[in-house]
Amino acid sequence: MDSILPTLDILSQWSIPLAILVILSAGVYRRVPVYEAFVAGAREGFEVAVMIIPYLVAMLFAIKVFVASGVFDDAKRLGGRMLASIGCEQYAETLDLLPLALTRPLSGGGARGVMLEIFEEHGPDSFLGLTASIMMGSTETTFYILTVYYGAVQIRRLRHTLPACLLADAAGLLASVAIGWLWFRT
Amino acid sequence: MLNKVWCGLLLAGILYGFVRAACHDWQRASSSPGGVVAEEGESSTGPPASGPLASAASAASAAARSGRGLAAMGRDLNAAALDAAESSVKICIGLIGVMALWLGLLNVAREAGLVDAFARLLRPLMRRLFPEIPADHPAQGAILMNLSANMLGLENAATPLGLKAMKELQTLNAQPDTATNSMATFLAINTSNVTLIPFAIIGYRQLSGSQDPARPMLAMLLATTISTAVAVVAARMLQRLPRYAAPTVVSAGAAAPAISTEVAAVDEK
Numbered sequence: 001m002d003s004i005l006p007t008l009d010i011l012s013q014w015s016i017p018l019a020i021l022v023i024l025s026a027g028v029y030r031r032v033p034v035y036e037a038f039v040a041g042a043r044e045g046f047e048v049a050v051m052i053i054p055y056l057v058a059m060l061f062a063i064k065v066f067v068a069s070g071v072f073d074d075a076k077r078l079g080g081r082m083l084a085s086i087g088c089e090q091y092a093e094t095l096d097l098l099p100l101a102l103t104r105p106l107s108g109g110g111a112r113g114v115m116l117e118i119f120e121e122h123g124p125d126s127f128l129g130l131t132a133s134i135m136m137g138s139t140e141t142t143f144y145i146l147t148v149y150y151g152a153v154q155i156r157r158l159r160h161t162l163p164a165c166l167l168a169d170a171a172g173l174l175a176s177v178a179i180g181w182l183w184f185r186t
Numbered sequence: 187m188l189n190k191v192w193c194g195l196l197l198a199g200i201l202y203g204f205v206r207a208a209c210h211d212w213q214r215a216s217s218s219p220g221g222v223v224a225e226e227g228e229s230s231t232g233p234p235a236s237g238p239l240a241s242a243a244s245a246a247s248a249a250a251r252s253g254r255g256l257a258a259m260g261r262d263l264n265a266a267a268l269d270a271a272e273s274s275v276k277i278c279i280g281l282i283g284v285m286a287l288w289l290g291l292l293n294v295a296r297e298a299g300l301v302d303a304f305a306r307l308l309r310p311l312m313r314r315l316f317p318e319i320p321a322d323h324p325a326q327g328a329i330l331m332n333l334s335a336n337m338l339g340l341e342n343a344a345t346p347l348g349l350k351a352m353k354e355l356q357t358l359n360a361q362p363d364t365a366t367n368s369m370a371t372f373l374a375i376n377t378s379n380v381t382l383i384p385f386a387i388i389g390y391r392q393l394s395g396s397q398d399p400a401r402p403m404l405a406m407l408l409a410t411t412i413s414t415a416v417a418v419v420a421a422r423m424l425q426r427l428p429r430y431a432a433p434t435v436v437s438a439g440a441a442a443p444a445i446s447t448e449v450a451a452v453d454e455k
Contacts (some may be wrong), residue, residue: 006404016343026300027298030355041294045286049285053274057270062196069199070254105377123396124395124399125397129396137402138406139378140377159364160425160430161373164421165377167416168378169413171412171413179408186401
């Protein structure tokens with residue numbers, strides 16, 4: 001695993017220069033007015049980026065206020081007491097992952113902070129550190145993506161998007177904990 | 187839906203923060219054993235929605251006295267609101283350059299016929315995932331470009347390509363303010379994060395002094411496959427439920443009561 005990783009890293013770093021090379025050569029070969037085509041596309045990109053701003057301000061505002069109130073820390077503490085009261089203390093260490101699971105769909109930066117905290121407290125190679133890595137790697141910042149993507153086309157009625165995305169997140173997080181538990185618990 | 191989630195997050199955050207900090211202050215002022223009763227009295231003055239949250243607050247603050255008083259909580263909430271406003275504009279300003287670069291390149295690739303060739307190659311898969319998109323529509327290519335950028339872990343490229351895909355999907359949308367089935371499926375796949383090599387996380391593990399930073403890579407791939415599979419199945423199943431039907435169908439009025447005024451407005455048209 002260690003020997004192929006640097007190769008993969010180099011491949012990944014070169015994927016963008018290579019893609020640019022392929023695109024430009026294909027454009028020249030097909031006699032596309034390359035410069036004009038680029039500028040036309042770039043103008044569209046500018047407009048989309050500016051259009052997102054109000055949607056993102058609204059969503060990040062709500063999320064940050066919610067997280068700042070400290071709900072997630074309390075949820076962890078409450079969960080610990082409940083587990084202790086029904087006599088399942090041996091599962092209590094998994095509760096350190098609860099704030100990460102709850103923060104993950106809301107805030108990318110926040111979840112990264114929680115993960116680094118877990119690394120610091122338990123070590124990145126511990127059961128909790130490895131499971132936290134899997135949780136981070138198998139899900140995305142759902143609310144941010146929905147806000148930005150739907151904001152760009154100004155859609156307000158999401159229909160089943162949010163439940164579908166949250167179901168997928170829940171499945172990913174539960175699968176992460178299950179895999180971590182079976183694979184990395186010593 | 188979005189109205190309720192947004193409003194709920196804000197109200198819950200502020201009310202919860204207030205009750206939590208008030209309990210904290212009150213407990214410090216008089217650490218007598220009768221505290222629990224008084225806290226429950228306080229929580230019941232809030233609106234019913236904050237009931238379970240407030241009782242969680244009293245239990246937790248009774249368990250561990252580490253917490254913030256009213257002054258510190260107010261300052262934190264204030265800072266969080268202002269910080270959100272500032273950082274979201276920063277994100278978008280940062281996006282402008284990247285968006286321009288990637289959509290510029292994509293436009294060159296499209297005019298050179300590369301995107302169409304790619305889309306033709308993966309047509310069988312796309313027809314299953316997005317049956318609503320016509321065969322030669324540019325949305326196919328844009329979706330594929332976004333998913334490939336995601337798989338390679340190229341976050342800077344994925345967002346512009348994904349937004350381009352949304353704009354293409356919007357051209358197929360009969361009701362511009364309502365999500366289509368294809369959009370929901372696309373976003374469900376997108377947020378379940380199909381990444382082959384998560385370099386960012388491997389990097390963080392390395393920084394934190396891990397002996398074997400790449401160790402959970404296979405486990406991540408397994409977990410992300412599960413979440414993507416659930417995403418596709420959930421999106422395709424939920425779109426058939428009457429409560430998520432597009433608003434042309436009259437039964438959309440049976441959806442959550444908070445948006446019923448909006449639905450009524452649509453019906454009147």
